[in-house]
Amino acid sequence: xxxxxxxxxxxxxxxxxxxxxxxxxxxxxxxxxxxxxxxxxxxxxxxxxxxxxxxxxxxxxxxxxxxxxxxxxxxxxxxxxxxxxxxxxxxxxxxxxxxxxxxxxxxxxxxxxxxxxxxxxxxxxxxxxxxxxxxxxxxxxxxxxxxxxxxxxxxxxxxxxxxxxxxxxxxxxxxxxxxxxxxxxxxxxxxxxxxxxxxxxxxxxxxxxxxxxxxxxxxxxxxxxxxxxx
Amino acid sequence: xxxxxxxxxxxxxxxxxxxxxxxxxxxxxxxxxxxxxxxxxxxxxxxxxxxxxxxxxxxxxxxxxxxxxxxxxxxxxxxxxxxxxxxxxxxxxxxxxxxxxxxxxxxxxxxxxxxxxxxxxxxxxxxxxxxxxxxxxxxxxxxxxxxxxxxxxxxxxxxxxxxxxxxxxxxxxxxxxxxxxxxxxxxxxxxxxxxxxxxxxxxxxxxxxxxx
Numbered sequence: 001x002x003x004x005x006x007x008x009x010x011x012x013x014x015x016x017x018x019x020x021x022x023x024x025x026x027x028x029x030x031x032x033x034x035x036x037x038x039x040x041x042x043x044x045x046x047x048x049x050x051x052x053x054x055x056x057x058x059x060x061x062x063x064x065x066x067x068x069x070x071x072x073x074x075x076x077x078x079x080x081x082x083x084x085x086x087x088x089x090x091x092x093x094x095x096x097x098x099x100x101x102x103x104x105x106x107x108x109x110x111x112x113x114x115x116x117x118x119x120x121x122x123x124x125x126x127x128x129x130x131x132x133x134x135x136x137x138x139x140x141x142x143x144x145x146x147x148x149x150x151x152x153x154x155x156x157x158x159x160x161x162x163x164x165x166x167x168x169x170x171x172x173x174x175x176x177x178x179x180x181x182x183x184x185x186x187x188x189x190x191x192x193x194x195x196x197x198x199x200x201x202x203x204x205x206x207x208x209x210x211x212x213x214x215x216x217x218x219x220x221x222x223x224x225x226x227x228x229x230x
Numbered sequence: 231x232x233x234x235x236x237x238x239x240x241x242x243x244x245x246x247x248x249x250x251x252x253x254x255x256x257x258x259x260x261x262x263x264x265x266x267x268x269x270x271x272x273x274x275x276x277x278x279x280x281x282x283x284x285x286x287x288x289x290x291x292x293x294x295x296x297x298x299x300x301x302x303x304x305x306x307x308x309x310x311x312x313x314x315x316x317x318x319x320x321x322x323x324x325x326x327x328x329x330x331x332x333x334x335x336x337x338x339x340x341x342x343x344x345x346x347x348x349x350x351x352x353x354x355x356x357x358x359x360x361x362x363x364x365x366x367x368x369x370x371x372x373x374x375x376x377x378x379x380x381x382x383x384x385x386x387x388x389x390x391x392x393x394x395x396x397x398x399x400x401x402x403x404x405x406x407x408x409x410x411x412x413x414x415x416x417x418x419x420x421x422x423x424x425x426x427x428x429x430x431x432x433x434x435x436x437x438x439x440x441x442x
Contacts, residue, residue, distance in 0.1 A: 113418065120423035164402055171398040177386035180394075184382045187398065188425040191405035196419035198406075205410045206327070210334035212402035214395065 068217040069170070076179045077134035079170050082217055083183065084125040084137050086163055089224055090118040092142045093159060100146045107149075107200070111156070114193050121186050128182060141229040157201050160194035162215060162223055169214035238372045241268035243359030246303070254351045255286050256299040263300075263380055272375035273422075276383025283384055290393050291348030293384050297397065298339040300380055302353045304373055305332035310358065315366035321414055328370075328407055335400050342396060367415050374408035377401075378425050 072081035094115025097103065103111055126136045146152055167187035174180040191212065195205040206212070236242055241264045246257050253261070259282045266278040283293055308329035311317070317325055340350040360366050381401035388394040409419035 110419075114420070117420060117423035124424070168395075168398050168402055171385075172391040172395050181382070181386045182424075184385045184398070184401070185424040188378050188382060188401055188405035189420050189423060191402040192409035192412075192420035192425075195406035195409035196413060199410060199413055199419075204327075205324075205406045206331060206403050208403075210331040210403055211338070211396075211399040212406075214399070 069173070072137055073129075073134050076174055076176050077129055077132050079174055079183075080125055080129045080132070080179065081134065081137035083167065083170070083186070084122065084129065085140060086166055086220070086224070087118055087121040087125055088137075088139045089142055089227060090159060090163060091115060091122055092139075093144050093156070093227075094118060096142075096144055096146060097152055097156070100152070102146065102149045102152055107153075110196065110200075114156075114160075114196075117189060117193075121189075124182070124186075128179065132176075132179075142227050143229050144227055153197065153201055157194065157197040157203065159224075160190060160197055161207065162220055164190040164194050165213060165215035166217070166220040168212055169216050169220070171214075236268050237271035238268050240359060240365070240369050241265075241372050241376070244303075244369075245357035246354050247357075248352065248354050253354070254295070254299070255292070256296045256351045257354050259283065259286065259296050260299045260303065260354075263376060267372060267376045267379075272372055272379050275376045275379035276425075278383070279380045280383040280387060283387060288387050290389050291343055291346050293388055293397075294339055294343045294346070294393065295348065295351045296384065297381065297400070298336065298343065298350055299354065300377055301332055301335040301339060301400075303356055304377060305329065305336050306353075306356050307358055307370070307373060308332055311366055311370075315360075316363050317366070321363070321367075324410060324414065328411075331403055331407070335403075338396065338400075342393065346390075346393075367411065370411045371408070371415055371417070374404055374411050377404040378408055382425055 069078040069082040072078040072085065094111055097111055098108070098115060129136045144155065164187060167183055167190055171180065171183065171187070174183055198205050198207065244264050246253070246261050246264075248254070248257065259279065262282055263275045263279050266274045279296070283296060286292060308325055311325050312322075312329060315321075315325060343350045358369060360369050378401060381397055381404060385394065385397055385401070388397060405425065412419045412421075
């Protein structure tokens with residue numbers, strides 16, 4: 001199938017890009033500077049590799065499969081910007097929840113932690129889009145119904161399960177192995193958040209069973225539409 | 231290196247053997263992954279696995295066979311734990327769920343390998359070093375974190391979009407298991423913003439001895 005060849009082609013420069021990134025102190029410093037020195041973000045960026053070899057290979061290897069994120073940009077840039085939009089939404093949500101005063105103690109600590117992690121995803125995705133030569137998607141204005149602790153936790157569970165499904169839905173569309181590695185690294189964290197919230201809610205940790213189900217960008221964007229003001 | 235210096239000493243005691251005495255390539259990579267996780271921490275498993283698979287060919291069948299060996303380990307671990315972990319209540323149901331999920335992963339991976347024209351590797355025998363519920367939980371946490379890291383490390387090497395989708399669907403479930411087990415251990419369900427899959431020069435250098 002066409003995808004196999006394309007991914008194969010992308011593989012060789014990808015590994016050398018990583019090798020270069022880890023060997024080359026200049027590009028490591030560049031990564032660190034770009035990310036403000038956060039080790040996790042540096043690892044993410046190293047994984048995203050802004051080296052031109054991969055970018056060239058992947059942009060020519062584009063096919064129609066990621067057209068559903070085309071409104072956010074071409075190819076991997078579009079997918080990263082789509083992910084960035086969702087991460088902005090999650091970050092804003094957790095920030096509003098913290099301010100709402102509905103939670104305290106251990107639950108508040110969990111919410112704060114998850115919010116911080118989403119904010120790190122925002123920084124890393126922003127840097128990754130720039131690294132590929134794209135323009136990061138703007139932060140959407142959001143509004144969430146924050147009525148009770150229970151309804152907020154339910155909404156958090158919905159948002160995280162949707163986020164995990166959104167990343168899974170894009171995995172096969174990503175052309176660059178570095179971008180894929182980074183998306184996978186975030187995807188499993190969204191899965192962890194979802195399972196933790198489901199546990200708090202007394203819901204199954206794996207609502208889809210032994211195999212998680214992906215969601216298309218269309219489905220995800222429709223679901224989050226009510227929370228986006230502009 | 232003494233056990234006190236290991237990041238996850240419990241992983242160092244896990245045995246992987248074949249009755250025939252001949253370990254498969256996947257068994258060897260799994261042993262290396264457990265060693266990397268024991269010595270340096272589970273975050274090192276991804277880079278190790280990626281490198282080890284690349285050095286052993288790294289076809290989709292190779293990757294799936296490694297994943298199968300990992301799922302054999304998890305499936306056997308939870309099946310045994312149903313009685314051996316001496317769990318009750320919520321944890322007992324969780325173990326049942328995890329055993330069932332891992333068993334389904336084993337079956338799905340076998341079927342995918344056959345579909346791609348490959349031959350599923352034989353299941354090794356495992357020996358798990360724990361004596362009580364707390365020991366079980368500790369090992370379970372490192373196994374699940376190891377699984378997430380291993381899948382994330384191997385993911386970008388997968389050639390077929392369908393196989394990648396299937397592996398992604400499994401790794402998300404492993405991540406969910408990891409979070410649930412971590413909550414049982416009163417640990418952060420998602421300790422880091424990124425489940426690392428690639429890392430820096432020291433990491434690659436550090437796993438070198440296991441990949442030789």
